[in-house]
Amino acid sequence: MAKRLGMSAAALTNRLDALERRGFIDRAHDRDDRRKVVATLTRTGSDLWERAIGDISRVEEELVHQLPAADRTRLDDLLRQLVLVTEKDS
Numbered sequence: 001m002a003k004r005l006g007m008s009a010a011a012l013t014n015r016l017d018a019l020e021r022r023g024f025i026d027r028a029h030d031r032d033d034r035r036k037v038v039a040t041l042t043r044t045g046s047d048l049w050e051r052a053i054g055d056i057s058r059v060e061e062e063l064v065h066q067l068p069a070a071d072r073t074r075l076d077d078l079l080r081q082l083v084l085v086t087e088k089d090s
Contacts, residue, residue: 024048 002012016039019025024045030036041049064072 019045 002009005012016025016027019039020027023042025039026042027037027039030038064075067075
């Protein structure tokens with residue numbers, strides 16, 4: 001995960017530690033490979049995520065609706081292409 005996010009393992013561990021202290025995630029060792037750690041959102045973390053995504057979605061919608069319909073369609077096409085490229089590289 002750290003590599004994919006472009007950060008060191010230590011930096012990711014520090015961030016996960018902070019999230020765990022605040023009650024947003026729980027961590028446990030993987031059952032099959034104890035070298036791996038599985039992080040899952042707690043109810044508090046999930047609620048926070050849902051509120052944040054809702055806020056972001058509203059702001060994006062307000063911003064995008066300032067564009068003419070043809071530009072919104074073009075933006076949608078371009079973003080879809082970026083997602084496909086990202087998924088292909090994974």
